[in-house]
Amino acid sequence: GAVVSQHPSRVICKSGTSVKIECRSLDFQATTMFWYRQFPKKSLMLMATSNEGSKATYEQGVEKDKFLINHASLTLSTLTVTSAHPEDSSFYICSAKKAGDPYGYTFGSGTRLTVV
């Protein structure tokens, strides 16, 4: 089956530093990657959509200069949280969509970010 590897699973960083989260599709080509953020006891909220080789599309209220998304290949997408602040502490999850499969959404295992 389709597998998406997401790293790191947990990260603690100091306020003002940057953190990079990677999502890698292991056995399929992910033409599209969706990045979600989930606060405690809340639902998954879409942050941005990235297509391989093009700029990401960000949802309203998500700062593109703060959350840098790169989707340079069909198997790797990264989310970099720049100048992190405590309010950025959250659970970040990627979801990869396989080319040509309208029903295939594969989730990464998530990254718990804590900014201190």
Next chain:
Amino acid sequence: GENVEQHPSTLSVQEGDSAVIKCTYSDSASNYFPWYKQELGKRPQLIIDIRSNVGEKKDQRIAVTLNKTAKHFSLHITETQPEDSAVYFCAAPWNSGNTPLVFGKGTRLSVIA
């Protein structure tokens, strides 16, 4: 775009009883309706999904029904067990094509032994 509403937000049932969670969606063109189970600190796990060309789908103790006219779909869990306790999310695609899933707000299910 799609808007997904989910009810109830919390649900407690006795072990062995049934649980039903309901969702409505706004985009009549939506054609795919997955349900996810999420345990604390884990990724959402797809437990069942239904496509718009069928009205019901069953997998052991889990079933999903779809009413396209009314634009709602429901998750049914029978003979509930303590390990069914989790947060359940319904979802629907934002639009047709390569679009993200829009999630309901979630239902926290507690199965009391």
